[in-house]
Amino acid sequence: MLVAVLLPFIIAIFIPFLSKWKDKLHPGFFVTIVPAVIFIYFARFLGSGFEPVVQEYSWVPSLDMNMVFHLDGLSLLFVLLISGIGALVAFYSIFYLHKSEQLGHFYVYFLIFMGSMLGVVLSDNIFALYSFWEFTSLSSFLLIGFWNYKKESRYGALKSMLITVFGGLSLLGALIFMSVLTNTTSIQGMIDQQQLILNSEYFPLILGLLLLGAFTKSAQFPFHIWLPDAMEAPTPVSAYLHSATMVKAGLYLVARYSPMLSANEWFFIIVSSAGIVTLCWGSYMAVRQTDLKGILAFSTISQLGMIMAMLGFGTEAALFGAVFHILNHATFKGSLFMIAGIVDHEAGTRDIRKLGGLMTYMPMTATLAVLASFSMAGVPLPFLNGFYSKEMFFEASLHLESAGTDISGFLQSAIPYLAVFGSIFTFVYSMYFFFGTFRGKPQLDELPKKPHEAPWGMLISPIILVAGVIIIGVFPNLFNGSFIAHAADAVNGASLKPKDIYFWHGFIPPFIMSLAVVVFGTILALSRKIWQPVYRVVPGVLSMNKVYDGAVDRIESYSATITKGYMNGSLGRYMRLILAAIIIITFAFMAVTGGFTIDTSNVAQITAPEILVALTMVIAAIGTVLTNNRIAAILILGVVGYGLSMLFVLYRAPDLALTQLIVETVTVALFLLVFYHLPKLKKKDEPMSTKALNLIISIGFGAMMTMVAISSHSSKFFDPISQYFIDNSYKLGGGDNIVNVILVDFRGLDTLFEIVVLGLAAMAIFALIRLRKSKGEE
Incomplete structure (x- = not known):
């Protein structure tokens, strides 16, 4: 069943290449084969002696997130509808859509939607179901808005996505509630423990959220207003999405949870x-x-x-x-x-x-x-x-x-x-x-x-x-x-x-x-x-569309007003807002979770050399802010970095000390190299309130980072992984230096992508330099 779900996604990758030869052979012929094969595969399950089939594939086992596919009578009904009518619609589209259309785009969206619907009706894992559920909303948005040069198509596509995605988020809330109550991510497992959910004080909320997701998807009153506007899609889309598949996803959800609810x-x-x-x-x-x-x-x-x-x-x-x-x-x-x-x-x-x-x-x-x-x-x-x-x-x-x-x-x-x-x-x-x-x-x-x-x-x-x-x-x-x-x-x-x-x-x-x-x-x-x-008279001037349009217009208006309130072009204001938000959220989260924990029972002794180096770094940091000379600011800033290298040496971390020395040396050198192009260092005439706010945010951010560091060392919610590296660095990595083995072997992919990022950044800088040079030559 995994192959059946993934087949449309795999074929979708090759459609752009096949569409290049659309003048010789319509790509719809290739696409028609995909649902036809899926239909034939599942049609073999028809018969009076049919029994449910379950297939499980490991995905994220540590989070109990495995790809579990459950084929019973209900999912078989929907799979045959999705694939059977999908084949007919794909064949119909060959003669409906002209070769001058963007056929590559259409069939990619079509196949993504088909695979997503198959995933919805076959998935037994709630997170897989939700992922496919939202993929249907996204792909239907692309299909409805296929003729994006038409205002009506864009409006209908956006309307359908806003309403169905809103319902999808509600569905996610219901699924999470049920997963927490039953301690499982399996739909069948939840149904087997239905009394836990039915007797829960959160059941009314669960029922409301789940039905909200189903009603928005299946166009139930008053959420039906998106479906008529979705008719701006090409007719093959309407015949597929709005008669046999997408609009019935909500029905499937209600039917699937019907034994429990x-x-x-x-x-x-x-x-x-x-x-x-x-x-x-x-x-x-x-x-x-x-x-x-x-x-x-x-x-x-x-x-x-x-x-x-x-x-x-x-x-x-x-x-x-x-x-x-x-x-x-x-x-x-x-x-x-x-x-x-x-x-x-x-x-x-x-x-x-x-x-x-x-x-x-x-x-x-x-x-x-x-x-x-x-x-x-x-x-x-x-x-x-x-x-x-x-x-x-x-x-x-x-x-x-x-x-x-x-x-x-x-x-x-x-x-x-x-x-x-x-x-x-x-x-x-x-x-x-x-x-x-x-x-x-x-x-x-x-x-x-x-x-x-x-x-x-x-x-x-x-x-x-x-x-x-x-x-x-x-x-x-x-x-x-x-x-x-x-x-x-x-x-x-x-x-x-x-x-x-x-x-x-x-x-x-x-x-x-x-x-x-x-x-x-x-x-x-x-x-x-x-x-x-x-x-x-009925409905007269009353319309749910007016409610929707009014709500969207008000949201856009209020959003624009709020955005204009802080988006004034001041980088300083942006930094203050970002840092203040980080401080408030972090401290609030630490307060709720008991993060303000200080445990000094497992820390190294602080001696005079460490205190001296730390004081030097504090004085240098303050001096960086107060100095009016750019060269002095660069050199004093270097003192902070070199001081950190000294602390690594004192705490017997030579690898980190060498890395910090190299980074700090390169940073200071780069500053000096671009010294000529740096802006003039001058103090701004800011009001005292702004200066006071900057001081509060600076102190608050420093206090936050200090508490995060202390709390992360003092609070052990999970067993430390360090012992694993100590036990396996030589045996699995073949190296005596644990840090090097971690970077090269255990976190090899992380290191590789870090190098890739640095390489891309270097290429971007090189391209900008060449661009500026070429403009200068002109």
Whole structure:
């Protein structure tokens, strides 16, 4: 599994070289192979006898940070979606993106995102999961902002990153809390010790932080606002990130921790409420949109809300339906995004007000659209997979009493009505998408170019996805025992009762709810233009986007004001602020951790020579500040360095003494060499307050360094490593001089990189000298 996770990152390294030959062969062909290979590798785990697989690789064992990959039914579901749809999207992008685009950049970002998502769903170590989690935010930022010359793309990319990274930091806090409480970094280990977390006084904070991370990632209300703006990304990005992968990372997180958190009633209340509100709001707002991808963006929000609500219900039927709908949603929504891209590509616009009647010009695309959109609407037809999971949602909403939690009667009774309300608008926007685009009278004069059917290369991927819609609809149990049931078992934390999926259950309440959705949805769809002015009232002028924009503007304004307050060009002020911050933070940390410890039981005796040398250094240091002569200041400063060398000699450290002598000699020599170019030494007319502040900071910094040195010697939080060097310097390093062996062998890489840094600095100085010389010659 490690190879599968690292493969996209490895191939991404070679993409810039492959893109150089894009005129001869599109690099998308090479990229398509990567997810296809990963899909084939993991598809072998499908089967009724599947058992979880765990693989562990050493990473930082001293911190209990190992790369542990855990493949169970839930992670297998997501891995197959990530790789399978990833292959289809990569192939689709070959025909969607022109060779004049920066294809090297696109596919590098694409592969980094794919590898990051695989890492998220396979990692059992919380720190590995968090690292991959943030990589998905970073790579999605790059993908959404791929067309960075467009202001809207930059805005959408920044917005998505700010919101999801904010949630990611919240998630990190929850993971750290749980790791400290359970003394493990394993997700499965935490779930096994769930009572420690559930009974902790910090549980409300843990639950809030973890759900905040999940809600921001999966665009739950009110954090949904980033998803519509992310539609400025190229359509292959939207089809991949915003239908099957990134937006479902939050769902995965909730599902993964569901066996532990669902035992608490607040998990049901918060997750179910957020999900059902997101379903209703997203479906309601989708009908208001005029951009095809805008409709699909809000439809994605509503579908994510429905899945989140089912995860919150926590019943066996709800969990099974949630897992099933994750699969179904990926098939019909991925194909619909690709269809929207085809319409934009072949008709020149995504504005549904300018579209209509495209079935005549794009019959194949229209056929795919009607199947996918009707499946999304949950139309009760036996060959559409969306109906099956939608009916499971209705069934689960009617049996919340089996959730085993003390919930309010109002919430329990309101959820079925809200489920129907959200599903009615789901039906409306699905019909709006299809009939508004492909039926009606063509408006050719409104289109930038005459529409025509897309090339077969662009149709293959949506055809495969729509075929998945039909195959799952006709043979739902083909995927049940070998695939869906295992994922539901992983979410439940135990094996669920075997459940067969079939179309006809009789005239039971869920089917009646489905019929009500079709009837009322049809009425609203036909009368959409009549009731659409209601959007002027709800939401009217209210918008979460205004809240976001106002918050960002205020933060930028306050930041600019604060920055201007201290960034006045004075190096002295900068140094005072930096040193004062270091002093305050260091002393505060030492006070909290008991760092003010003085232990003189293990120090050398102080004799007259050491005192004499120390006094000489103090006098020289003070003289450096008071002298008005530059040469005198340089020479007196040298006394401090040579005095330190004398202390090394007195304390029997000849190697350090020689090193200090060399450094001090070179430093004094350099000062003298550049003596001519030094600025004139003159005192500034500074107010007494500034001088007093400088004196306080100087004394404080000196006191801080003194206390750090004494405390570091007096406080032993860990066993000293010195004995290890004494015992092994000759045996492992082959040298009698311990210091030399440490520098050359034990810390060889550190020494090497120190030399590299010095070499780079020397090259930089040499380049500056040559540059100045060449300018002088001119």
